[in-house]
Amino acid sequence: MRENLNDPIDQGQRVKLHYKEKYVRFFWQGDTKYFVYEVEPVSK
Template sequence: MRRIVSTLLFLILIGGGIYFAFIYYATFSEGVRSGELIKFSHKGVIVKTWEGEISQGISGAQIFSFSVEDKNQEVVERMIDYQGKYVKVTYKERFGTFFWLGDTKYYITKVELEDSPHLKRKTATESKN
């Protein structure tokens, strides 16, 4: 009986480890999105996570919600600096998430400032015409 219980506990631990590794390391998709950074906050009661939103258009249906892991401190600092500006973010989508990693399945790995398509500057050739 004791051997059965210990084998069962061992299998549960191995299964839990495989599940955690799959959720944490397996990437469902990777990509790039652009838009105006409208929200970035450090939220949570017990476990604080970095959460944000990018507006990709005029309607509220075009909001991209994302998370940033604490280990990406450079991305966190840039997000704080770029608040309200047009940005391009590189992300990875996971199959799932854990409460201590973030609220979404989308995790930002890189952020860059980008020129807004709504406020395009005229180039020298365009202004001559």
């Protein structure tokens, strides 16, 4: 799945990020409260 997220970026395409904001963070989730769940290529 990680390749699917990076493919449009590697090809120089613009992308739209879909993310969720979490109000409670746990140490194993990192330092951010935003979690990207979808990357959508945007046509020019």
